[in-house]
Amino acid sequence: MIKIKGIEKKYIKKIVLKDINFEMNEGSCVGILGGNGSGKTTLLSVLAGILKPDAGQFIYMGRDLLRDKIFRRSTVGLIPQTNPLIEELSAWDNLILWYDKNELLKALKSGVPAMLGIDEFLNVRVSRMSGGMKKRLSIACAVASSPRVLLMDEPSAALDLVCKEHIHNYINAFKKAGGSIILVTHDEGDLKLCTRHYILKNGILEAYIYDGDVHKLVDRIR
Numbered sequence: 001m002i003k004i005k006g007i008e009k010k011y012i013k014k015i016v017l018k019d020i021n022f023e024m025n026e027g028s029c030v031g032i033l034g035g036n037g038s039g040k041t042t043l044l045s046v047l048a049g050i051l052k053p054d055a056g057q058f059i060y061m062g063r064d065l066l067r068d069k070i071f072r073r074s075t076v077g078l079i080p081q082t083n084p085l086i087e088e089l090s091a092w093d094n095l096i097l098w099y100d101k102n103e104l105l106k107a108l109k110s111g112v113p114a115m116l117g118i119d120e121f122l123n124v125r126v127s128r129m130s131g132g133m134k135k136r137l138s139i140a141c142a143v144a145s146s147p148r149v150l151l152m153d154e155p156s157a158a159l160d161l162v163c164k165e166h167i168h169n170y171i172n173a174f175k176k177a178g179g180s181i182i183l184v185t186h187d188e189g190d191l192k193l194c195t196r197h198y199i200l201k202n203g204i205l206e207a208y209i210y211d212g213d214v215h216k217l218v219d220r221i222r
């Protein structure tokens, strides 16, 4: 069981997150929805340890990941909105910054990089890659340490259908293997992968029952 308890965050005087609470089981995917500027990226940044919250806990296996840096590093993976890749380097050279060489060779045959089709563009420089190739490579880098909890910030934004399918297959496999995902998204396809949905609005997180009606969802987010 993963528990997010009482997360609060303000920037100078602007309160962005007010007492955020939710729980999730292993093998599930929680979708965080909300309008632009509602605080979704701030929430993921707090959970990833990039931003310090004003209050709150992120409990996994009874330990607070916000305070236990070493445990957090081996447990949580973040796939940010903007890719963390080095533009001048090839896919291989980026991957080798995250993986041990033998592990990488194995992973390219049967691990996440293989599932995401990265072997097809191993020697291509990041600066010459499409958005979809960069996103797939970012995911492969983020999961090098086999995290049990993945934080994904709009993984499907601006991707074509083939690339979305690669990423959706990966998300499903990750859940099936018992991993947990907190997914910030605006994408209809991503919403279907989520076992539960929440809307973040005016700093408050509320549960939402998504029934496939996007118009209803848009009205609620507005």
Ligand SMILES: Nc1ncnc2c1ncn2[C@@H]1O[C@H](COP(=O)(O)OP(=O)(O)OP(=O)(O)O)[C@@H](O)[C@H]1O
Pocket (backbone or CB within 6 Å): 011, 012, 016, 034, 035, 036, 037, 038, 039, 040, 041, 042, 043
């Ligand atoms: N470093 C910062 N300093 C001050 N205000 C910030 C900072 N980062 C974000 N904000 C403000 O906090 C609010 C939440 O921003 P955040 O990026 O978390 O929203 P979001 O829901 O992820 O938006 P989007 O959907 O556009 O990516 C916004 O009003 C934003 O302007």
